[in-house]
Amino acid sequence: MNFLFTISIRNLFRQRRRSILLGSAIAIGTAVLVLANAFAHGISEVLFNEIVSYVSGHVSVSFTKGGNANNQVFHDGARIREIINKRVPNVKRVDEAIGVFARAIGNAKADNVILVGMDPSGDGVDEKEAEKLAKNFKELEGHFADLADTTVENPVCLAQEKAKTLNVKLHDVVRVRFTDIRGQTQAARLTIVCIMKPSNVFMAAPVYLHIKTVKRLLGYSSNDVPQLYLSIENPRKDAKRFADSLHAGLNPPLAVIDGQLSVHGSGVEVTLLSLRTDSASLALVDSAMKFSARTAADSVNPKKAVIISESLSKITGLQPDDTCTISYEGKFGDEPGGARLIVTAIAAAGSGIDGQVVLVNERDFYKTFYDVWPKSTVAVNGPFRPDTEIGIYKAFGGEWLLAPRSRTTRDVMKLYREIAQKGWKAIVVDVGSMYETASMVLNLEYALNMITAACVMVLFFIILIGVVNTLRMTIRERTREIGTIRAIGMQCVDVRNSFLIETGLLALISALSGTALAFVTMFGLSQLTFKTDANPLGMLLVDGHIFFAPTVLAVCFFIMLIVGIAVVTAYFPARHAAKLSAAEALRHFE
Amino acid sequence: MLRILGCILLVGTVAFGAPKIDSLLSGYDDLYRQVSDIRAVVHLTQQKVNQGTKKLEMNYYRRDSDESFLIIMTGPEAEKGNGYLRVGDNFWMYRKNTRTFQHINRDESIGGSDAQGDDFEGRLLTEMYAPVKDSAGNEMISEEMLGKFSVWRFEVIAKVNDVDYPKKIYWIRKDKPVLLKEASYSSSGTLMQTLYYLTFTEIKERLVPVKTLIVDEFEKGNKTILEISGISTDKLSNDIFTKAYLENLSK
Amino acid sequence: MDIIDIKGLKKNYALGSTTVHALRGVDLTIAKGDFMSIIGPSGSGKTTLLNVIGCIDNATEGSVKVSGREITKLNDREITSMRLHHIGFIFQTFNLIPVLDTLENVEFPLLLMRKLSKQDIRKRAEKLIEEVGLREYIKHRPAELSGGQRQRVAIARALVTNPDIVLADEPTANLDSVTGEQILNLMKEMNRIENTTFIFSTHDANVLKYARSVVKIRDGLIVKEA
CATH class of the missing domain: 2.40.40 (Barwin-like endoglucanases)
Structure with a gap:
């Protein structure tokens, strides 16, 4: 077998120009494929880990009180947490999610804001999470950790742009008007303890308070929990399953x-x-x-x-x-x-x-x-x-009303319309997974995967046409040689295999070069900084940079796929060459 | 905002003798219960900081028996033809350009204003508010001069959770029982809004305010002037409180 | 003992719409260790006869026994194996594998046999290269060798598997007379050393003097055996 390799490799280098041409085409195709995939995967990483886990959680539990989706409260929080711990194994984090629209007044400037509660040092925020947080909220002035400072009146952190809109600086006070969970109009003074630069525009709109502060301002008691977002280890695999299991565990007892x-x-x-x-x-x-x-x-x-x-x-x-x-x-x-x-x-x-x-x-x-x-x-x-x-x-x-599990975003929207219309008096508990709540995000990922699939198709045709043509030319040129080795005693399958090995090697070397090219391109592109303050697509960037997330598995798969396509494509011309009659082949003259 | 509209149309001469806060509140409630069907033209002039002035004009119909109402916008041009209909527990928003009715939540804002659907729900003041008492147990009521009028000023606090403002102060004329001013506070004690009832007209022996100034105390500079004209208390036809009627009016 | 036994061999080719009768009934026996020449003008059927004997072309009719085996009944795999183990080829145009050097070209048939160890293959190949006098050119590729040198490599390659028969189709046709003679001498020498049967075709009368026996062929028929 070894000598087949030797001959194949030498043959490959013998027709250098042709090999380089076809090889380059395959390499570029591979580079595009790896790049597209790494980009798509990078985006979905951002979507799943940065956005979905913050926007809707991988699994979420909402508690709609009084038919008002903005009024999220459940009064026996400990019980819910207990059920979650029992039903969702290895839950990474359970975040209390509060977002309330408010009118904010800074220094002679007013703007609409969303008050968002968060706990930068809460349970489940490990070193990695803390690092991510620091990356997502780049402190410009003050410290994010000061949100927990109890000596300051309602400490708040806001984005640079928001501070500019409200004409406020560090330590200034912003007054806000909002509606609390009882529906009462409330006012509060928020003290700016941190001005930050968020990693994406998506995080620039809200103003961030400690979850305890928001809960106090909104009138949550210590037993109350707002909507809960669960982050889990392997969301793609488990989100739906855990949501179903949690749903089953949340069947309400008779009140x-x-x-x-x-x-x-x-x-x-x-x-x-x-x-x-x-x-x-x-x-x-x-x-x-x-x-x-x-x-x-x-x-x-x-x-x-x-x-x-x-x-x-x-x-x-x-x-x-x-x-x-x-x-x-x-x-x-x-x-x-x-x-x-x-x-x-x-x-x-x-x-x-x-x-x-x-x-x-x-x-x-x-x-x-x-x-x-x-x-x-x-x-x-x-x-x-x-x-x-x-x-x-x-x-x-x-004790509450458990909404049936929605299977699509449309179902979720229908459910909330129904909740609003029917004005159920019991708190409506709804369990959702990101597959329903963040289906827009998932659709985006799907679209990106389709682009990758299109790349595969284009690449497939490049290989198909390139390999078939190249092989036909090669076989034509080497007909006498084929005759000679057949005459000497090489078996038909060996002749075929030598061509397959030759094509496979070309594809492998090209795919590897293409992968290297893709990595160089990724490195180059991720060095560029995009200013996307006003562009919602900016949310897909990390810190203004395109985020690529190539995976070893995907890269290996693509390389194997390309080699596979090339070998399969080469099979028929190679077999044709192997089946040539030795006598005929020896008679062949160019 | 439109809650005020609802209230204003109900405010009238309060029949009370002794200035006990509860009696003042229940007097208000009594009046509310006596109210008949109403039809009126309402002008809202909203003035917002850096946003200029926005004028809204609408026809307002209210049926007393089941608290149904119908609002049809008549101005400005962009809002013209849009409307709101509430019958019993159902509350719809009608969009003229799409010719569709949308079932809306009670908490939805009306016409992009600060008004909310539940502003129209008739609830008794005595059910919602109780007098504030000082440390000695005396009700917080005092005499004051408001402009050229001598008034009773009294403080009330919410008894229940589901009210817009947990604390209010009312000013009522001493000579004639007429509400002149109303201040609303958040539970943190911040003054959020003040209402000034400026001019009145007499309908069925009650003084109804026809011009009210609403001052946003939170966002200084925002204010609204509410003017009511063409008030009629004749019984309204049941046909008015239907989707078909709203659609017809909108054409 | 006869290494080749041919009876009533006919070979037809289709050339467009006409049929060419390349061999029209050849009967021939060749003894082991012979150094035989097949002579005849162009188109007489020399190459076709060699191809049939060498198992790279099949007979249309008749019986062909090589080393005692009836080759007309073998399938492709068996016939390829037959070529590898029993027959060596020397071509007019040398037909070396251009991407392999001298040593590799000679080793190539042994590698295909997958029988000997790497060391034994190397030893055997080197011995033959030495015998054909190309020791210094062991690492040269065909393109770096002269015509005579190439044909020596081809001879070494043909002999490396210890075949029963070596078939040479006009081995000197592409060489100058001096080199041609050297090659024939070499072949004769190898015939002597290895006792391998050599059958070579030629249309050059000068070459005949090297042959132990001569077969004359014309229009697909043997006209004279000597």
């Missing part, structure tokens, strides 16, 4: 409030259940419940319904239109929860809710429930627990 019902000075232990007001639940109420007394003559308005069981009515003497108060123990803090309810109906025995129970319309129920999260849970025994088999069970609300 119960166990408390003391007071009427006319006497108290009785009761359980409050939420009565859902969607049309399916309303139909269930109509079909499954009978009322022995009610305020309105013909129907129960579920939106204002407070239904007690007949047995409770007997114990307490409560009748429709009577007022009672409920008080209960909260899960967090000392403050008890409570509500004032006006009874609207009494459910007849056999409606499935015989016992010390009050069904409360979801609007009033969740207002109470979320105001002071009750200590009681459905898992622990209380005054009343409904039988899961009863017909009306499905009309009882959970």
Whole structure:
């Protein structure tokens, strides 16, 4: 086999000009291919690691309260984190994500800004993350770490451009007006502790505060969490799977409030259940419940319904239109929860809710429930627990509402439209993976991959035409030689193989040179600095530089692919040459 | 912004005797409950720093029975024909150029103004606010001169979370129970907005403010003048509060 | 003992629409160790006969036994192996492999055989190069050699596998008379040393004196054997 190589290599150098021409074409093609791929991969690296993980997380959990997508809060944060830790193995980081639109006033200049919370020294921010952070937020004046400075009033970091727009300098104060999570108009003074140069325009728009500061300003309590972004090790492989698993873990338990019902000075232990007001639940109420007394003559308005069981009515003497108060123990803090309810109906025995129970319309129920999260849970025994088999069970609300997993961005948008329209009273928990939430970004990556694929096609044709033509010429020139070696006793397959080896070697050397060329070009291009302050495409740059991310695997694959294409293309002419009759070949004269 | 519009159309002579804050608030609420259907032409003149002046003109219809309303923009040219319709829990925005209705969130801004959908929800002041008391337990109410008028000045604080401003101060004339000024504060105590009720007209024995100045105290220099004319309290036809009517008006 | 036994050999070629009858029924036996010349004018069928004997062309009709094997019934692989192991070729135009030097050209058939070790191949090749007097040119490529030197390389290459038969098609035609004589002398010498059967074609009467036996061919038929 060795001598085949020797002959092939020497033959290759024998027709130097032709080999160089074809080789250069293949090399340039390879360079373009490697370059395009490294660029596409670089962009997707930026997209996935820099942008997606900040913009939507690889997996995200949102908590829409009151049908308002801007109002993201869940009151039992520890529980959610526990579920995440259980369901998403090796989660790299869980970021609390808050972005709030605000009107900012600097020195006689005003502008719209987004207040974004972040934790530069939080859990999961390892050295690598810190380094990335430092790269993404290049400090010009002051220190990013000062966001955590508690001696300064609401420390804030903003981009150089933003500082210019607001006409402010380091240590100046910016006043902001925004709406907090309760919907109240708020104002705050932010002290600039850092002016930075972000690595892409995308990060230039917001002003950055410590997550604790934003949460305080927006009225989050210590138990509350905003939307959560999860960063995971291998997002492409695992994002969808983990989102599905997390979704399964977030199935809400039935919401119960166990408390003391007071009427006319006497108290009785009761359980409050939420009565859902969607049309399916309303139909269930109509079909499954009978009322022995009610305020309105013909129907129960579920939106204002407070239904007690007949047995409770007997114990307490409560009748429709009577007022009672409920008080209960909260899960967090000392403050008890409570509500004032006006009874609207009494459910007849056999409606499935015989016992010390009050069904409360979801609007009033969740207002109470979320105001002071009750200590009681459905898992622990209380005054009343409904039988899961009863017909009306499905009309009882959970502690939150779990939105079905959206499969596309369109589904996500539809879901949020629905949330806004239906005005669900329960907090809507939605789990998304970057494949739905950042599908635009993924589409961009797809487009770039298509460009790479187009490069492969072009390269394929270069090789096809180049190799076939070159080989035909070579074979024609070497016909007598083929005759000689066949006459001497070289087997047909060896003749064919010598041509294949020759072509393969040419392709390999060219592909390697092309790869080297690509790396030199990448180095050159990544030295250029682009000013893209106003260009949104600037977000794809890292620190103003094009970011290439070639991978060993991809480069090896391309080299093998090119050699493969070349060898396959050479196969038929080589076989044709090998099958020449020795006598005929020896007779051949140019 | 349009919340103010809603309120202003409701403000009238407050029937109260003793200057107890709760009674002042409930008097306001009573008045609110007495209100009938309304139809009016509204002019908004918004003045923003470095952005010049923007004039909006609209026709406003409100049905009292179910708090439905319809707004159709009549000026400026760019906004003309656009409208908003609310019936019960449904709230739509109508765009003339696309001839489409879009279901909108209650928190959506109206006509790019600071007004929000829920500004129109009728809620009782007594449900939302309670008097502020000093350390001695006395209500924070005092006598003051506002221009040439002698007024009661009193402070209220939000009882519930879901209000726009957690703290307000009202100024009401002593001789005639008419609201003259209203200041709104954020929970950090920053003055965010002040309303001055400038001129009034008498409708059904109530004084209705027809010219109001709204001063943005946060972003100094921004102000809005709201003028109301052509007020009619005749009962409105049910046909008005329909998509078809809005589309027809828009043509 | 006959190394070649040909009976009723016919070979036709298609040339455009006509058929050329290159051999029209040749009967011939050649003894082992012979140094035979096939003589005849151009187009008489010399080369065709050599090609058939050398297993690089197949017979249209008849029987051809080389080293006792009937070659007309072999497939391509077997016939290629036959050429490699039993037959050596010397061409009029030398036909060396231009990218290989003298040593490599001589080693080449042995490498194809994949039988001997590298050292043995080297030894055998060097011995033959020495015998053909090209020791000093061992690293020269064909282009750096004269015609005579090239043909010596070709002779060494033909003999390196220890073949039963060496076929030489007009080995001196491209050489001047002095060199031609040297080559024939060399061939004769090798015939003597290695006891290899040599069959060479020529149309030069001067060459005949070297031959132990002569076959005359004309129009595809043997006209005289001596």
